[in-house]
Amino acid sequence: MRKFLIALAALVAVALPSGVPVAAQAGGDNAALAINTRDGKTVYRIAIKVSRNDTGVVTNTNIAWAYASCADCQTSAIAFQAVLVTSNPTIDAPTNMAIAWNDQCDSCTTFADANQVTVTTDGPVHFTPLGNQMLASIRHDLHALKHEDLTLGELAATVNQLADQFTLVVTTQLVPAGNP
Numbered sequence: 001m002r003k004f005l006i007a008l009a010a011l012v013a014v015a016l017p018s019g020v021p022v023a024a025q026a027g028g029d030n031a032a033l034a035i036n037t038r039d040g041k042t043v044y045r046i047a048i049k050v051s052r053n054d055t056g057v058v059t060n061t062n063i064a065w066a067y068a069s070c071a072d073c074q075t076s077a078i079a080f081q082a083v084l085v086t087s088n089p090t091i092d093a094p095t096n097m098a099i100a101w102n103d104q105c106d107s108c109t110t111f112a113d114a115n116q117v118t119v120t121t122d123g124p125v126h127f128t129p130l131g132n133q134m135l136a137s138i139r140h141d142l143h144a145l146k147h148e149d150l151t152l153g154e155l156a157a158t159v160n161q162l163a164d165q166f167t168l169v170v171t172t173q174l175v176p177a178g179n180p
Contacts, residue, residue, distance in 0.1 A: 028053055028060040028083070032114075036068045036075040043073075044146040048080040048139050048166075052124075054087050061095040062116040069103040076111045078142060078159055082170040083118040084125060094118050109152055115163040117170040124177035131173025138162050138169070 032047035043066075051060050062081035083094055096116035102108050127135065141162055145155065 029062070030079050030081040030116075031061075031063045032065070032077040032079040032112075033063075034066045034075045034077040034112075036066075036073045036108075036110075037070055039071045039073060041070065041073050042075075042146075043068075044076045046078050046139075046142045048135075048142065050082045050084065050127075050135075050170075052084045052086065053089075054085075054124075056087060056089050057091045058083065058085055058089045058118070059091065059093050059095070060116070060118075062097070062114050063095075064098040064112040064114040066100045066110045066112040067103065068101070068105050068108045068110045070108060071106040072108070073105070074109045075100075076145075076155070078112070078145075079114045080138070080142070080163065080166050081114075081116045082166070083116065084174070085118060085120040086123055086125070111152060111155055113156070113159045113163070115166060117167050119170055119174065121174065122176070125174040126177055127169070128173045128175055131169050134165065134169045134173065138166050 028051040030047050030049040030051070032045040034043045034045040036043040053060060060081065060083045062079050064077040064079040066075045066077040068075040094116060096114050098112040098114040100110040100112040102110045145158060150158065
């Protein structure tokens with residue numbers, strides 16, 4: 001457990017940029033954290049978020065962290081984040097990180113995947129009705145993976161396909177605020 005706490009502190013230190021006020025980061029970060037310490041248990045965490053940033057500092061952080069210290073367990077963390085930037089930032093340093101850590105695991109499967117898409121727009125935007133439907137479908141499909149019996153390779157391939165769909169939605173289904 002001590003190693004786990006040290007690793008968590010290191011993750012926080014690396015993920016949050018130094019010298020940037022905390023207020024500039026408030027509400028714009030996304031994290032899926034899956035911790036599994038029980039033999040035979042499955043822990044599955046999904047975080048999907050659309051963040052809007054109209055400041056001069058873009059340091060949004062997207063993290064997926066899966067930690068397992070057990071036997072015959074499955075641990076998955078998946079984080080998808082869209083950052084919609086409506087300003088001309090002087091600091092543009094978003095962070096996207098995925099860590100899967102097996103700590104003395106025996107026959108464990110640990111998976112982490114983080115996907116972050118940053119789009120700069122000319123002003124406030126929103127998703128089209130089709131874009132909202134597509135985002136809802138992606139969220140549903142991510143949660144449905146929890147009930148699938150997939151190999152690690154199959155899980156990674158499916159998450160990659162959903163990440164590609166997420167990127168497509170974020171880059172093609174935005175319209176200026178006030179438009180349908």
